[in-house]
Amino acid sequence: MSELRTQVSKYLSYLLRHNAEDLTIDDRGFAAFEEVLAKVRRRFPSVDKSLLIKIVDESERKRFEIVGNQIRALYGHTISVQIDLKEDSAVLVLYHGTTPQAAQRILKDGLKPMGRRWVHLSSTKEIALEVGVRRTNNPTVLEISAAEARKGGVKFYRSTDKVYVCEYVPAQYIKKLSA
Numbered sequence: 283m284s285e286l287r288t289q290v291s292k293y294l295s296y297l298l299r300h301n302a303e304d305l306t307i308d309d310r311g312f313a314a315f316e317e318v319l320a321k322v323r324r325r326f327p328s329v330d331k332s333l334l335i336k337i338v339d340e341s342e343r344k345r346f347e348i349v350g351n352q353i354r355a356l357y358g359h360t361i362s363v364q365i366d367l368k369e370d371s372a373v374l375v376l377y378h379g380t381t382p383q384a385a386q387r388i389l390k391d392g393l394k395p396m397g398r399r400w401v402h403l404s405s406t407k408e409i410a411l412e413v414g415v416r417r418t419n420n421p422t423v424l425e426i427s428a429a430e431a432r433k434g435g436v437k438f439y440r441s442t443d444k445v446y447v448c449e450y451v452p453a454q455y456i457k458k459l460s461a
Contacts, residue, residue, distance in 0.1 A: 286326065286328070286329075287333075287336075287337050289326065290322060290326055290329055290333075290334070290337055291337055291341065291345065293322060293325060293326070294318070294322065294337070294338075294345075294346060294353075294355070295345060295355060295358065297313075297318065297321065297322075298311065298313065298318070298346065298353070298354055298355035299355045299358045299359045299360060299361065300359070300360045300361060301361070302361065303321070304321075305317055305318060305321060307354075307361070307363065309362075309363060309364055310354065310363060310364055310365065310366070311354035311355060311359065311363035311364075311365055312349070312352040312353065312354045313352065313353060313354065314351060314352060314353075315334075315348060315351050315352055315353045316351065318334075318353050319331060319334055322334060335348065338353065342444075344356060344441075344442035344443070344444070344445070345357070345358070356441050356442060356445075357400065357402060357441040357442075357445055357447055358398060358402065359398065359399050359400075360397055360398055360399065362399075363399075365441075367439035367440065367441060367447065368439065368440065369437050369438065369439055370438045370439060370440040370446065371432070373405070373428045373438060373440070373446060374427075374428055374429045375425060375426065375427060375428055375429070376403040376404065376405065376425075376426040376428050376438070376446050377403065377404045377405075377406065377407050377409070377410035377423055377424065377425055377426065377459075378393060378401075378402075378403055378404065378410055378413075378423070378424045378426060378456075379404065379409075379410035379411050379412065379413035379414025379415070379417075379421045379422070379423050379424075380413075380414055380417065380421065380422055380424065381414070381417050381418040381421065381422065382418070382420060382421075382422045384417075384422075385422035385424060385458060388424060388453070388456060389424070389453055389456060389457075389458060390453060391453060392450060392451055392452045392453040392456065393424075393426070393450065393451040393456065394450055395449070395450070400439075400447035400448065400449065401447060401448050401449065401450060401451060402445060402446075402447055403426060403438070403445070403446040403447065403448065403451075404444060404445065404446075405443065405444050405445070405446065406444070407423055407425075407459065409444050410423045410424075411423055422458060422459075423458075423459045424456050424457065424458055424459065425456070425457050425458075425459050426451055426455055426456055427455045427456075427457075428446075428455075430455050431448075431451055431452070431455035434452065434454075434455065436448055436449075436450070436451060436452070436455070437449070
């Protein structure tokens with residue numbers, strides 16, 4: 283992704299996940315597309331409607347969606363929104379990339395949302411490694427036994443084909459993968 287696309291995607295994440303500033307976001311996380319575009323253009327004047335749509339459509343992790351004339355972030359919120367996700371009852375194993383220090387805490391206390399509304403999990407080891415690299419040069423990948431956790435009452439929701447979310451994963455269902 284070009285530098286401009288990356289910057290715009292990060293700004294969209296900030297607006298739609300964490301701080302809408304002067305945008306109106308409904309309880310399902312949607313904001314008017316044209317309002318968001320105008321807001322983005324104040325910071326990045328060269329961004330037009332087609333580029334914003336490309337950023338949404340071509341995002342590797344499917345961070346956003348456009349429905350009609352509205353746009354929203356699909357996961358990662360710290361603001362209070364209700365994204366209607368269907369429970370996934372088939373996934374057997376999920377992954378979480380993190381720092382070695384955080385991994386030690388997680389293996390003891392479990393995976394918690396840590397300021398977000400959900401715990402974010404990856405569908406593959408490779409994606410979890412990519413996520414972990416954003417926080418450290420030496421990430422730790424944790425494996426979550428979704429099948430066992432589900433038996434213990436944990437509910438997993440598929441946000442995208444690469445991202446799953448849940449409220450909490452107890453430590454007993456988590457193990458560190460060897461480097």
